[in-house]
Amino acid sequence: MKSSFIKRALILLVILCVFLTLPVYSFGQTKGLTVLCIYKSSEGYSDDSNPLKWFFEKDITSNGLRVKYHDFDKGFASLGNLEDIRAIVTWYNGGVVASKDIGINYAKFMINAADKGIKIIVVNSYGAYGYKEGNETKWDLLPYIRPLFVKIGIYFQGFWTNNPNNIKIIYKDSAMVEKDEKQDVTKSLHYQQIIPLREDVKTFLQLQRTDAPPQAGDGKSSVIVISKTGAFALENYVVRGSKVMLNTSAFIREALFYDDGYLNVGVIIGDLDRSETVINNIRYAFKYAKILYDIYSKEKLKGIVAGDLSEYEALVIATKTKSAIPFALIKGYVENGGKCIFMNYVEPDNELNEFIGVKEYAKQIEYFKQGFTLTPSFFMNGVNVPGDDIDCNVRRAIVENDVRVLGKLNTLFDAEKYPVVWERSFKKGKIVYWNTNLLDESKLTRGAIVQSIYRVADIFASGMINVGLIMIDDFPAPWWNVAYKPYRIKYYSDMLQNEKDKFNRKKLEEIIEKLKKLPDETDTLFISDVWFKDILAWQKQFGFVYSSFLIFNYNRDTKADEAGFSVRDFYLSQNGLSTKMGIAALENGFELGLHGYNHMSLTLTKPAEYDSVPWPDKKTMIRALTVSKNEWIALYGESALPFSYVAPHNIIDATGLQALGEVFPTIRVVATLYVAKSGEVEQEFDWTPDNRFYQIPRITSGYYFQDFDKFALYDAFHNFGVISHFIHPDDVFDEMRSKSYEGWLWLKSNFEKEFGTLKQSYPWIRWMTVKDAFYEFVVYNSSAINFKVKNNTLEIYTPGGAGHSYFIRARIPKQHKQLINCSLVQYTPSTGDIVVKTNKYKSAIVW
Template sequence: MKSEGFWFAFFLAGLLIKSGLAGENPAPTKAHPAKVMTPSERCLFLFDSSEGVSEGLNPLAFEVAKTVREMGLDLHWHDIAKAGMPTAKGFRAVVTGFLDSKMQDPERFAEFVEKTVKDGVRFIIIGNYGAYQDARTERFVDAQIVNRAFNALGVSYRANWTNDPSLFEVVPKDESILPRPSLTSANIMHFYQFTKERDDVRILVEAKRKDVPSQPSAAVFVSATGAQMLSRYLSPEDMLKDEKLFHFDLKAFLKQALAITPDENATLLVLYDQSSAESKSALKAVETASSYAHIPLMAVKMKDVFALRFFDLENFAGVVYADDKCPKTYCGYLQDLLFAYLRNGGRVVFLMPAQNKELRELTLNLNKEAKFASGEGLQFLKGAFLGLDGLRVSETAIKPSALLAKLKPECKVLAKTSSTPVWWRCPFGKGEVIALNAYEFIERQFLGLLVQSLVDAEGFFAMPILAWKLEFVDDCPLPFADRFIEPLGKTDSAFYSNDFYGMLVDARRLYGAKFVFLPVFSYDDRVEPPFSEPFEGTTRDSVIAFAKRIMEDDHDIGLHGTNHISPALSGGVNQNFKGQDALEAWFKKAFDSCLEVFGYPPLVFVPPNNYIDKAGFEALFKEIPTIRVVSSLFAGTEVETQQDFMMDPERRGVAHIPRTWAGYFLEDEALLGFINGVMSYGVSSHFIHPDDILDPERSKGRSWQEMRSSFLDAMKTIQERFPFLRAMDIMDAYHELEMLELHGPRCIKTSKEKLVVERASGVSSDFYMLVRVPAGKGRSLKVTGATVLYKDEESSRFVVRLHSRVSHYDIGGLP
């Protein structure tokens, strides 16, 4: 169960929302929306009757049409000479089969190609492009106009034609199209220069001039937007009637040409139900998780999955099923589709408990009925993630809503609630299933679980991590009351200055902890000026002396507030400011107080009660332009400001560095928050208060000695279990985050066995990557350009530090 304070805040948030008072979250989001596309079963076949052909007699009418029908797609014919330019909307692809280079309106045809691609419909050229010349004037069209079409496909047309086979060579570049010995320049006698312009272009057959310097020509290629098979490269006869004359496998080409093709080969395909609130929430969660893993997404609505084909799924790194059920009308079809994909080496992540029998069978859950389990807490097992083995989050923090699961023996359970598996991986044919069996796992406090599930779906992948340990001390320095505290046997002034601060000194000495102190100058409740002087009262000298000691010990110092009222005109858990002028006066007073007490302007701001609204943000940066870091919460409630780790896209030079957990005890909700941060981005961002001992809820009713011991034990546990996390000064973390976003590493999948990680040149910042390898391949991993710092072969994960601009990761041949 959540704490009483949590439920009070949650209840209050509901009232604020209903009354329209809750402030808009001013923090930007890291999430990148998935590209939603609508697949179709229909293909539009174009021919030109002015060439002396008809619907029944043209280059597409024989083997091409036969093969496309065998692929389960529908054909629709259109004569461009008689019917003019068609409308491509609603089709999977437009396929052309022209014999000559002339067309009545070639410029309009180039516009048609461009618009077709822009509308998300693939454009496939088989044979001649058909619009190099204007049939009305016999003049050749300007290359700039022709390239409006070819640039949309990812290449550029450069002419450079020859029919002399001695002047060029033909090289098959993709064995999947089963090239035959007849694929030679002597049999083709046809060369045009098509230069690759985009990374998504995959050349299947390459031609290259031998007599003049030139780049390879993409004679046969596929891209994210279309494909081309240049004249004579498939067959010496133009009508393409006789399969025996083909130089390579037509069906293999058409599967790649007609398949939905993402821009990047690391893209995951998300299947979701737009009519389901849970499914839409799952999609939003995945969009955020993918931004941390740097994994691109495409999405298809559940109502459109009937138009997906197996060869579509083959182009994706994996599939994410973002629903707990499947539509009755085509649940069987969907099961067969995913079954074939898994058996042939695909990977599928199921984000929620599988309510349908068909889905449970795919997750290898042998239970015939969907029965809910009564689980309590969450225990992580061997192989879940680096350092998690044996950690348990208690039932006070989580009671998962899971289904009973009886798994096949080959499955590896990674987490369970009571005795019920809630996270597992299973081999499935040549592929792999990753299943999340609790509805709570699509919520923000489990974002890290989603991040790592997406990484699992990639198979072999590397994502950037921060590898940080950050420590915030909120409300410190704070006004002293000089009040005697009976359980402590001393005044609060003595406790803060000696006992509490002494604990931080020990944490620094024993574990290298680096703290940023966030002063609050008053505990009054004023929301309009005049505001109190810093540490006003009889204990001011004692607090100032404490502040000087913190500075002498060379700690980072930021700002918490003039007082402990959240800077907002609406929302939060306390009273709001009366207007924008009052907010600005509050921040100006805080700025002046920092200069008076510490001598320097603040660089870091933590909003009181972890809440600030849009108006507060505006006032903050107007009155304290020196602020470079704003820190609230990574997973907050509706009355708290939730942040992602990121640079602000609108406020140049400002970073959002939220906190992931709080308190003295690495248990319950704090442990869950810690795990979430480490799994999301390799970060522990932690805060405490000096007066937590005075709060029965935050102290959990324990003595100071128990709290101190637990705090230091938490530091030790993190150091031992997660040695790759580095204690960081907050401003060093700021600079690293800035460099990571501007010039940081990117993972490029060059094959199933090889990864390349590249960063910008001339960058001296340390960058860290989390590398995931397929199960059983950990010992085969060869790394160059980076140093392996930590490895866990059970979870198939490695942490590396880059020391070169380009690093390589090789796991050898996959079975």
């Protein structure tokens, strides 16, 4: 017990430190469309004739950028504040300037540019290492130059030598540094020590000085590098005579459109009616899944070219019309290998239709209630997830032959003319198009957004909390020793006598016949002899660890009578079953949480959709909750006071939360619903605004899935690996929750079928109590998790330490060969889906 507490304390202790490492997600930044190229006229060059024009201009302009030439020898005052400049590229042959002031002022100019976010790309000589003082050349400018190089990501150490016997090449990327001729130190005769300072600095040519002085350490030197803030290529390793060793096309493209390898996604928002709601939905989907992203409006994309988008594994686009997005930019990105997801239907447009692969596209939006079916390959491990009974709007579409339909309506007629989602390869890239607005605002399709990225991206990865919760509302609770069967039969028989409509009469007759077939047992006997034994069996069958929520009364008292608030209903069940069930729950490893003094929501106003009596004030709430607390201590002891609370009707207001916190300081979790259906309180998996309570909402419910439930369960799991489901002991006695009294055996069979499929597909789900899940959510949501691809390796970065494990899922192009600092949870060859677990700062999947 003590070690468990210490472990949790340590986990929570690192949260603040972990929080400081969280990535910042913001609207994408405009980069500028001009590249400033600087040469020296004193070296015989001009705007019309210089190495930058010969080797770089074509590659710069072909990527949608402009070139502006400038002569170093004219100074830099005329350049102003460098508006619209995204990069400065220099190429000089010599390293000496006319005076010290020129050298200092040039360094200041370049540093100022770097501070504005302008990339600094130095090719061949830096151009101002030294200066003339009379007939003497001095080399004391390094203190002014080094701060600039640090901004590029390198430290210019020096320790020059031209002795080839003491220089050797220890690494080279031949495709980048041996275009027309091999690198050869016996011809280059040049060494300066240049040390990479940051993880983002990529080395393409590395030397080593074998006789390095002690201050030079191992003597290694990265002489051709590219970073996210610039690039550097040392003289003598760029050109030799008429031969160009540096692959200038590859070099300038990578320098201008640097990709650090981290997996991230770009989001483009157009003219949706409720764009803020859509943005919020995307933010939470990606926050939960640990996906890095940038959000762009059309205005923010004015300084962006297609090459800038190449860093993204995919673009997610949400717009009503094509005119509200930079379509030409997006098309160029896809043509060059980019991946694009339209997360909602766009108004028909001939150019857009051709792009997404539509021959005919109706302007009219049609509404369907039958739901849809997605191809199993869309989901992780190829699981079949039907979208039965999901209401959706769809446009009629006749798609091209090269389009692959991933989902279509569940309709008997013309289903092929109403595809819900499809994918298409276009030039070098790929498109997924959702022909519905279902993903725009629904929290229950966040997983579909994430999974769409997995569908188009060559390689992708995301975080998973991997938590499964089964909550039991109203257990233990007051039970009445009532045989519901005869009572229900009489109730529906009386309705039948007064019903005239043939359809309704038939429905009532069917209900009565079902009721006649049910056992005659009381609620008390059913719960103790049937239901409780079955859910205990499910603990072994599925690995469930339950969280049950006790309620003391079913009265409507929110003001207290003359005798005050008291617990009465809880003791009415036969043989004190309610009390015994609480003990049995604790003995069987359940978490015992609180559902309430009674089933009246802790609110000062009446909920619109529920028959719940409001409370007059916080003081009265506190009195009722205090009675509950004292009764709890008397029954189960102070050590068992609740940690979690489920709000009656899934509704509670700010006053109710205050009262709850004052009476029960032990309660840290409040649970309502992930998505409201009838005015309930909606929650995210996050802290309340005052950070007093953590919210763990329930996503699905019942023993059989209704409407959106099955899709919602798998969707949330595909978002970030969470299952949050709740049931009641007495669902069998409720018309809606029992599908018009199908009986316990039917409910049990359906429940076992659904969760059996879930277990078969994902046997590694960690079932736990809400209390244990609290610690998992707090650590997971506060942790920065990033992913980086290098060649055939996916690198995973987590906070590590504190004894906490992180679950990661990925889709890789072929079977893994090696796992470094992580263990395999599951791999599915048919889909390329892999799940690993790690507790290290850095781990990797190699294929």
